Amino acid sequence: MEKFEKVKQLVADIETDAGKFYNSNNGAAGTRVRKAMQDLKVLASEIRKEISEKKSAK
Template identity: 45%
Template sequence: MSRLDEIKGIITGMEDDMVKFYEKGNKAAGTRARKELQGLKKLAQEVRLEIQDIKNNG
């Protein structure tokens, strides 16, 4: 799975919880969304470092 597919997968999985939290007020969905966002943040940092390494080492 490519890095872009991983990012898309997290965002797609998070969509339902975001809707449940913002539109329906489901607090548990908000907790799940926060956890998924934290995973997205971690993945984004990994991708940033990977890109930097490839850029510097060609």
């Protein structure tokens, strides 16, 4: 559950940069959003792996 909380926090953290990119065409903010989205992808993959392991253990 700890990793899920990290996902929620990460999404909340990038909201400002996403707004800057989409509304103001700020390229640097877009780069930060892309990096955060990659981090989010890695975290989601880890969560999927944990869930699969936990289901298999039953």
